[in-house]
Amino acid sequence: ETGVTQSPTHLIKTRGQQVTLRCSSQSGHNTVSWYQQALGQGPQFIFQYYREEENGRGNFPPRFSGLQFPNYSSELNVNALELDDSALYLCASSLVTHFSTDTQYFGPGTRLTVL
């Protein structure tokens, strides 16, 4: 098991609401990436945070936003929830130096259901 943790484990929301998901990175890691995994599909990259700044973003609208804190933990915020936002949200932590590619280790995920 990795040292990456996420909370909450499960969450049920209704359309239009807002949600905040949390991720604690593995000790020694400085980068957190967020992915959305719909049922039966591979994870889709949402964005990455490095040194508290967004460092790359996938094809997700601005209502998906995030934060990274000085201890490298991170939050994913989704506003104006839609039914299609129902998915498993995964965070992955890694150690990035000089922007080199590095192994990403995933947390257990947060299962979000939007009704």
Place this chain on the structure above:
Amino acid sequence: GENVEQHPSTLSVQEGDSAVIKCTYSDSASNYFPWYKQELGKRPQLIIDIRSNVGEKKDQRIAVTLNKTAKHFSLHITETQPEDSAVYFCAVNTGTASKLTFGTGTRLQVTL
């Protein structure tokens, strides 16, 4: 953007046989190619990875081969066991943001 195709979508093998899963990618600048195993309801777990300066890597029963010219890489599992049953995802890193683009997954079933 990067496009990753993965085949087959399902694979059934008998215990002890070998399994091979293939992925192709589109961006010749891609430089990192991990494979993840995901059991039902669990997180993706890294099982092996390879970087663009290496053609093959092996870890016990698992190996990955990379053909940069053809832009494809493959996962090889030998002497399969029932606990190898899971969904396997290939991924490709694009750019400096460590953005992983995943394949669509292969459901591997190892039967007794």
